Amino acid sequence: MKPLNNIVSHFKESIFSTMTKLAVENQAINLSQGFPDFDGPSWVIDLATKALQDGKNQYAPSFGILPLREAISANYKRYYQLDYNPHDEIVVTNGATEALYCAITALVNPGDEVVVFEPFYDSYYACLLLAQAKVVPVTLKIPHFKFDLEELKKSISSKTKLLIINNPHNPTGKIFSNHEIEEIAKLANEFDFYILSDEVYEFLTFEKNHTPTASFHSLKDRTITISSTGKTFGLTGWKIGWAAGNPQLIKAIHNVHQFSTFCVAHPLQVAMAQALANMDQYLLEFKRDYLNKRDLLVSGLRKAGFNVQNPEGTYFALAFLPDGESDIEFCQKLIKDKKVAAIPTSAFYLKSNEGSSMIRFCFAKKNETLQSALNNLGL
Ligand code: PMP
Ligand code: GLN
Numbered sequence: 001m002k003p004l005n006n007i008v009s010h011f012k013e014s015i016f017s018t019m020t021k022l023a024v025e026n027q028a029i030n031l032s033q034g035f036p037d038f039d040g041p042s043w044v045i046d047l048a049t050k051a052l053q054d055g056k057n058q059y060a061p062s063f064g065i066l067p068l069r070e071a072i073s074a075n076y077k078r079y080y081q082l083d084y085n086p087h088d089e090i091v092v093t094n095g096a097t098e099a100l101y102c103a104i105t106a107l108v109n110p111g112d113e114v115v116v117f118e119p120f121y122d123s124y125y126a127c128l129l130l131a132q133a134k135v136v137p138v139t140l141k142i143p144h145f146k147f148d149l150e151e152l153k154k155s156i157s158s159k160t161k162l163l164i165i166n167n168p169h170n171p172t173g174k175i176f177s178n179h180e181i182e183e184i185a186k187l188a189n190e191f192d193f194y195i196l197s198d199e200v201y202e203f204l205t206f207e208k209n210h211t212p213t214a215s216f217h218s219l220k221d222r223t224i225t226i227s228s229t230g231k232t233f234g235l236t237g238w239k240i241g242w243a244a245g246n247p248q249l250i251k252a253i254h255n256v257h258q259f260s261t262f263c264v265a266h267p268l269q270v271a272m273a274q275a276l277a278n279m280d281q282y283l284l285e286f287k288r289d290y291l292n293k294r295d296l297l298v299s300g301l302r303k304a305g306f307n308v309q310n311p312e313g314t315y316f317a318l319a320f321l322p323d324g325e326s327d328i329e330f331c332q333k334l335i336k337d338k339k340v341a342a343i344p345t346s347a348f349y350l351k352s353n354e355g356s357s358m359i360r361f362c363f364a365k366k367n368e369t370l371q372s373a374l375n376n377l378g379l
Helices: 015-025 042-053 066-080 095-107 122-130 149-155 178-191 247-260 266-276 280-303 327-338 367-376
Strands: 090-094 113-118 134-139 160-166 194-198 223-228 240-244 316-320 358-362
Touching (some): 015 327, 042 266, 066 090, 066 266, 090 247, 095 122, 095 160, 095 194, 095 223, 095 247, 134 149, 149 178, 160 178, 178 194, 240 247, 240 266, 280 316, 327 358
Parallel strands (some): 113 134, 194 223
Antiparallel strands (some): 090 240
16 A cells, blocks of 8 residues: 655654553553643532533534633733733634644744754654654753753754744753743844744742743744643643634634634533633642642652752653663663653653653652652652
């Protein structure tokens, strides 16, 4: 038979699926793939049950139901003083993943250069390959995961169409400093490129609060802000995400969305619209619980002898391996011998080999799960 699409034929299984499968096969505690092992808030699930019973079961409008877009818009205003018109500056997508796919497809022509900070989330690279972009990685260097401004400047040319930033950052837990974003802003204005800002961990921050890229001077018009409710409500399976940006960008992103999925699960949108409009109290508890989980895992791993960074955001913590160890073999040993699964971070790199010296643990797990993992690791 004739060969299939020659880009897709080279795609490998995502590292998250691989490690979760290995965890199940080895009956290991799964601190690899990023998802909670506990349910989302029952009051939000009750809202979805009600929406299902109220007959919200046919296609939703392709842009997303208006009350959800209004709730997203109101939260940008409320938490960040950012204005997004719910009528033409927000499109609801199947999680942030679909928003990323639609935005990259809508913006990038074959041969356009796209700058991505590595380590990066795996779906960016797949979407960029499909769009036939030239991917230009810029490394966030260990141990502080700052980019080198000279390296960034050298990576940008008149062909740069887009820069992708993930803030708070998976897998490092970094929050970009204002200074770093201002440097990016200067380059974006000078070289006239767009910014895709993946902010799915916007509410998972600890000592510092999140600042959206679009709220920096002069960046609002050229930034597409992507987020989702998967992490914030611990409901990763609902896949309610969105892109926000100027009306021309959102129209183009919607053009892709209408022919990839058309719309997003209707009853879940109804529930999320109400949840997003009433989340102040919930957010306080959410942040407190995750801060406890972070401290439990980080201090436990340190006691077990790991050199671990304290993440500023996300639900991931990175451990630096002893000299001579490499991430893939270390994760294999950890699963087999200690029955704990983590992610080898080389999977997030294209250019640098720094990833082979680290592994990522997820702390979006019940305290008992984290404690059992720490016991297995020798505590
Ligand atoms: N971006 C980043 C950085 C992520 O870690 C994830 C994973 N959950 C996503 C996007 C995808 O988000 P969603 O589940 O809403 O598609
Ligand atoms: N974002 C999650 C992580 O980083 C995984 C999402 C997925 O499995 N695609 O682990």
